[in-house]
Amino acid sequence: MIIYGVAILAFCYVVGQIFGEFLGKIIGVEANVGGVGFAMLLLILLNDWLNKKGYLDKNTENGIQFWSQMYIPIVVAMSATQNVKVAISSGLIALFAGIVPVIICIVAIPFLAKLSKNTQLD
Amino acid sequence: MEIITKFLEKNGLVFAFLVVGLIIYLSGIISEKLTNKKIPGSAIAIIAGLVLAYMGGIYSGGEKGISDIKIFSGFASMGGSMLRDFAIVSTAMGASFLVMKRTGWVGALSLFLGIILSFLGGVIVALIWGYTDAISLTTIGAGACTYIVGPVTGAAIGASSDVIALSIAAGVVKAVVVTIGTPFIAKYIGLNNPYTAMVFGGLMGTTSGVTAGLAATDPKLVPYGALTATFYTGLGCLSCPSILFLIMKLFFV
Numbered sequence: 154m155i156i157y158g159v160a161i162l163a164f165c166y167v168v169g170q171i172f173g174e175f176l177g178k179i180i181g182v183e184a185n186v187g188g189v190g191f192a193m194l195l196l197i198l199l200n201d202w203l204n205k206k207g208y209l210d211k212n213t214e215n216g217i218q219f220w221s222q223m224y225i226p227i228v229v230a231m232s233a234t235q236n237v238k239v240a241i242s243s244g245l246i247a248l249f250a251g252i253v254p255v256i257i258c259i260v261a262i263p264f265l266a267k268l269s270k271n272t273q274l275d
Numbered sequence: 276m277e278i279i280t281k282f283l284e285k286n287g288l289v290f291a292f293l294v295v296g297l298i299i300y301l302s303g304i305i306s307e308k309l310t311n312k313k314i315p316g317s318a319i320a321i322i323a324g325l326v327l328a329y330m331g332g333i334y335s336g337g338e339k340g341i342s343d344i345k346i347f348s349g350f351a352s353m354g355g356s357m358l359r360d361f362a363i364v365s366t367a368m369g370a371s372f373l374v375m376k377r378t379g380w381v382g383a384l385s386l387f388l389g390i391i392l393s394f395l396g397g398v399i400v401a402l403i404w405g406y407t408d409a410i411s412l413t414t415i416g417a418g419a420c421t422y423i424v425g426p427v428t429g430a431a432i433g434a435s436s437d438v439i440a441l442s443i444a445a446g447v448v449k450a451v452v453v454t455i456g457t458p459f460i461a462k463y464i465g466l467n468n469p470y471t472a473m474v475f476g477g478l479m480g481t482t483s484g485v486t487a488g489l490a491a492t493d494p495k496l497v498p499y500g501a502l503t504a505t506f507y508t509g510l511g512c513l514s515c516p517s518i519l520f521l522i523m524k525l526f527f528v
Contacts, residue, residue, distance in 0.1 A: 166364050177509055183427050186509030189360050189482075190502045193367035194375070200368060220365035225317050225494065226295045227362045228487045230354030232324035232454060233347075234340040235483070238332030239440075240447040246404045246415075247441055251448025254396030254419040255456065258389055258478040262464045265388070265478070266471040268381050 158216020161203075165196040280346055287349025295353065298323050318458045318491035325451060363486060363501045370498040371469065378473045382503045385477030390511050393419045393480065394519055397445060409520065409527040411438045416523075417515035418442025419449065421481045424511035431516035450484035457488025466492060469499040476500030480507030 173188020180186065196217075203209045240247065283290045302320035306312055310319075328340030337343030342351035352358070375382075397419025398412050406412055414434040418425025418441065425442030428434075434442075457466070457475075465471050476485045476499065485504040489496045 162361065162365050166361055169364070170360070173505075173509070177512075180509075180513055182509055182512040184423060184509045184512040186513075187506040189363055189505040192360075192364040193370070193498060193502055193505075194372075196364055196367045197370060197372045197375075201372070214368075217365050217368050220362050221368055224362040224366055224497065225320070225490050226292075226299060227353060227358050228490050229295050229298055229317075229320045229324045230291055230350045231359055231483060232321050232354070232487055233327045233331070234342045234350050234354045235325060235328045235451065236332065236338045236443075236447050237325050237329040237340060237451060239338065239444050240451055241329065246400060247444035247448055249403075250397045250400040250415055250419050250441070250445035252452055253400050254393035255449055255452050255479065257392045257396045259460060259464060261385075261388060261392060261478055262466070262471065262474055265381060265385050265474040266465055268384070 155212050155216040158213040162217050165192045169195055283346040288352045291349035291353040315491055321454060321487050321491050366498040374469045378470050382473045382477050385474045386506055386510055389478035389480050390420055390514060409523040410434050412527060413520045413523045414438050414442045418445035420511040421508050422446025423508050424515055427512045428515040432520055450481045453479050453481055453484030454487040458491045461492045472496035472499035473503050477503035480504055
């Protein structure tokens with residue numbers, strides 16, 4: 154059933170996010186540390202395990218697939234609620250302080266990507 | 276007329292589904308007819324979203340883009356962090372655990388490097404603009420990480436409110452630049468495989484920018500970029516007000 158898929162996804166989300174909240178608390182920051190990441194890892198592992206046990210049918214999977222298909226529409230809605238006005242009207246310093254780091258990081262990407270490709274070959 | 280607006284306000288989320296569906300449909304047509312599919316429809320839709328956010332901000336004077344206009348208030352639920360993170364997690368279904376494990380340490384390295392490089396970039400810009408005190412420099416540098424790290428850092432080390440506002444603006448600019456820029460630079464930086472996507476997520480860090488940018492480039496890459504980016508804001512909130520601030524205090528008053 155569809156709801157099983159949605160519930161599995163919700164389970165991973167809740168566990169991962171709560172873990173992220175606690176991790177943030179433990180290292181003393183006012184932010185969720187890696188909650189989404191932990192939830193994703195949990196989903197991958199759970200999905201793998203359920204598949205091996207044969208518990209996943211097409212409908213259950215569809216309950217999860219639906220949300221990954223909704224991802225782009227949700228991102229469109231998210232960008233429509235960004236504070237774009239403040240980004241544009243805060244003057245040149247905000248513009249540069251936002252753009253310069255992006256450029257610096259872009260330059261670093263090929264270098265780091267090479268490192269990860271080298272690891273691949275091991 | 277009033278009946279309709281009242282109805283749309285009450286049923287905001289469903290109305291947002293309808294409007295977003297229309298935006299994506301029109302973007303698909305624009306992509307095909309005007310750009311010959313060179314610019315993907317999803318990239319056009321996301322940029323259209325940003326334009327709507329700007330117009331909404333101008334019209335309403337609020338901070339939440341188009342959702343500050345009452346009949347579009349459902350955009351706040353649809354594009355809010357709960358549904359966004361829920362959908363991001365679901366993209367992990369098709370992701371390979373093996374790839375994540377193999378790129379793990381480079382991903383971690385890219386996180387630390389991403390925070391330090393962004394911080395330095397922000398500090399350099401602030402210096403050029405005449406800021407010389409460690410608190411302001413650190414806050415603006417933190418804002419160059421993400422728009423959450425900036426105010427958290429600023430509040431922790433006691434920055435003035437206009438500097439904090441500036442740090443938020445810098446973070447929003449970064450998110451917007453990454454969103455729009457990613458599909459266009461992807462070719463040049465080899466952003467077409469999960470390994471590079473993980474490095475990209477770690478270096479850029481801004482979850483909204485990274486996930487939107489990757490969605491517009493190639494939706495298959497989203498889970499890999501999101502996986503590293505999700506650690507960035509937390510690590511930034513950890514390191515900016517502490518070790519990076521202490522280092523700044525060595526060089527500035």
